[in-house]
Amino acid sequence: MRIPRIYHPETLIAHSEIALCEDAANHVGRVLRMQPGQAVQLFDGSNQVFEASITQVDKKSVRVSLGEGVLSDNESPLNLHLGQVISRGDKMEFTIQKSIELGANTITPLFSERCGVKLDGERLEKKLQQWQKIAIAACEQCGRNRIPEIRPAMQLEAWCAEQDDSLKLNLHPRASHSINTLPLPVKHVRLLIGPEGGLSADEIAMTSGYGFTDILLGPRVLRTETTALTAITALQVRFGDLG
Template sequence: MTTRIFHPQPLQQQSQVQLSDSAAGHVARVLRMRVGDTIELFDGSGLAYPATLATVEKRKVLADIGSALQHSVESPLKVHIGQGVSRGDKMDFTIQKAVELGVDKITPLLTERCGVKLQAERWQKKVLHWQQVAISACEQCGRNSVPHIDQPVSLADWLTEETEQLKLNLHPAARHGINGIESVPAVGVRLLIGPEGGLSEQEIIAAREHGYQSILLGPRVLRTETAALTALTALQTRFGDLG
């Protein structure tokens, strides 16, 4: 299996590039790759570039870039998840698997029952960490476009944002599931997922007032990370590229 590595600056075919410090350490010390070994680079632009290692040192790795590859595994369905922030590594898990399932964008949401309270500086570090989780998931699953992780916002602010996407909110009392949705606009879906403990009744009412239709996933109560991935899988199966 080809080693795929994200490069934070734009790549150019038929040129040489120095890998970032973290990527160089992974290639040289973890994978123990050598001069002449091949990797695949991508910069988030949607293209991938085969590359051959020209220099491999502990702190410096140079790679000769070949011609750009046009292959894409992006889903035709755009899904923007608004995810209530969860504790521990549950948020990492949700982001990682959502990227594998083709999510387009994730906004962490601060809700009434959000159990994570941080200062602004620590939130910034969290977002950088979550973005790296998304990048690592792209390296693993073959995506060349990296989903964006937004800065956390309050649910109230997120609900008022203008969008032409289909607005969905999971609710156990909904009348129908995803199979009951007849069509999705070309701009995709905006999916609201509550945190651990779910959304409050007032938040559910607010979502409904802002045009979010309630959908049902099934008769069982799902954890927040399970709910997000189950809904995304169902949407990709019905309207995207999962068979």
């Protein structure tokens, strides 16, 4: 059996004994049905991993004993901020999960003119919490030891207007540039992925006004969730640590 990787939201201290958080305890105790003496691996977002042994399991809690912390840096040299217009159903969850596996550092859910999802207030807050849990689970699975941030949802133009030194990219089916023609080196990218119906003409013009470069992935029309993963993969091959 593969040793489970578990995220702990508080700072871990070598050679201490701790209680796992509620979500982790439920997963270890009820889902995996692990018992005292079995091994787990913990990380706290500091790029360290700790080998640990379960010392106690009961209905509501799991306690573990930690070993020494070991630095384990699996982060890409490319810092990638994905701005994803919220998609329907489980497509958004899929995009978040796979984008993090591919190395995205930050994800901001966006609202645009053609966004088909209506979320606000408590429903939106619950979605954000759910998406952050998906980010944590993706890191536990793929071996990343830093947890990417799922930012609060915002309007498309407000996100585009944010100022930083990133290369700003927007996917467009009639663009004249491809990822392979972008100049080297690049360390920071803001990648905009539109909704299932695409960005409107006014929105595309707006992104250009904020310094976004239109790029083309290829001759075929991709679904929004496929577009995000294809673009991130191509960017990681070109500027990051894939391939």
